Amino acid sequence: MDAARIDPARFDALYRKYLAQVYNFAVYELGDHHEAEDATERTFLSALAGLTGFEERARPEDGLEASTFRIWLFQIARNVVAERRRRQRRRPEAPLEIASEAPDPADLEDAVVRRELATAAWGAVDRLTGDRRRAVVLRFVHEMTTAEIASILGRSEGAVRVLIHRGLRRVAGELRAPDRDPR
Amino acid sequence: MNIGATTRDGENEAFVVDGYLESLLSRTPADATDLAPELREAAAALAAGLPRYHPSFRFEESLAQRLAEAAAAMGPAAEPVAGAASAVTPFPRAPITDGALDGRAGAFRPAVIGGVLTSAALSLAGAAYVAWRRGRPAADPMARAIRAAARRRTA
Known part of the structure; x- marks a missing residue:
């Protein structure tokens, strides 16, 4: 996390770690894979742009690996999804197919x-x-x-x-x- | 009917459910006999049945490329975080006072070492290496012969 704040080129590790989770969240929220891809893209670009503003709130007693980065990222994803839904004004009627x-x-x-x-x-x-x-x-x-x-x-x-x-x-x-x- | 008591009951049951879900999602389901069987079944169905979606490899790589470009455009942060692996280290001052390197008198540019080696640092290092090579006596007779042959060719 700190490495990515110093050098944005190191953001890639965070991206790879959380990509599937953010995408998954967007699929469940928007019900469409293409919409989910767009929302995922916007989420990560916004996170990268705002990385220096991220404030780590995990305490030392929470553990060495503890970080509030995922919460911060999902807050961004939630806002991005909400914005897309406002624009859509509707959710697709067709349910997603369950992975077989x-x-x-x-x-x-x-x-x-x-x-x-x-x-x-x-x-x-x-x-x-x-x-x-x-x-x-x-x-x-x-x-x-x-x-x-x-x-x-x-x-x-x-x-x-x-x-x-x-x-x-x-x-x-x-x-x-x-x-x-x-x- | 006491609405306050009903709400508290609901909150209490929600608390019990939360504890059970914690154990279920940790793959060590607790023996929750005080929980309604239909809630346990529903929780098990959701824990095992809700699918996870993964983006395509093509999308993943294409977005990685976009992020890399955006990150490169941003450049490294000006102020490093204390204790980080990279640190801004001043490049040794060259004894130049007439601004021969970049036209600005007394100009000095720090280079980031350990994170990104800037092009300015590379050119300074190159100039220093050439100056060192020129000032060094060529002790090896073979090297002297090769250099003499090269000088003759260029002449």
């Missing part, structure tokens, strides 16, 4: 059940709205802590816990519904 994996033939039935459940879970998450959806995705896809999500969304940790809890309840309700619509 080749099932083991010996485990075919189990694989089919898991895939159906995953599709249903994704559909249920996709129907959540706003910060509830965002918090669930950051928690389950990016495996962020409640504290990290709270910093990114600008909310208290308690509020984030409630958002995730309600989101999970909603998803659970949909997964249990007999006439669920697996998208």
Whole structure:
């Protein structure tokens, strides 16, 4: 991090480390790979331009490798995505395709059940709205802590816990519904 | 109905869920028997089922190139962070007072050593090397013969 601040050419290491995460966040937010690429590009260019303004808030007791850079980067990504959504004024109706994996033939039935459940879970998450959806995705896809999500969304940790809890309840309700619509 | 108590119950359950998710995402799911089974199932489905997307290699490299260009245009930061690997080190002052190098009397330009070696530093180093070579006596007879042959050719 410090190396990149001294010499922007060293930003590449940070870029490689966080590219997939930022892109993934953008895909979930925008629902379109091309839009996600544009948002990712803008996020990293903005981060590079504002690198000298980044303030490390991790404390020594947080650990040697601890850094608040990811939170700062996701705050930028969130703003970029929000700006793009304001311009779009709509989200695409077509859901993203779930990445398919080749099932083991010996485990075919189990694989089919898991895939159906995953599709249903994704559909249920996709129907959540706003910060509830965002918090669930950051928690389950990016495996962020409640504290990290709270910093990114600008909310208290308690509020984030409630958002995730309600989101999970909603998803659970949909997964249990007999006439669920697996998208 | 006590709304305050309901809210507190909700917050408490959210706290329990959060602890369970922490264990689930650490791949060591806790035995959360006090948690509703449907919540545990939903959490497991989300933890295992939500896909991760990765950008294409082409996009990754193309953006890396753009960032490298943008970084090169920015140049290194003027003030280095204390304790960093790179440091601005003044190049030894040459005994030049008439501004022969860049036309400005007494001009002196620091070079960044350890991070980026600037072109100014390279040209100064080149000039110093040539001056050192010229001032050094050619002790090797073979070298003297080669130089004499070269002088004859150019003459």
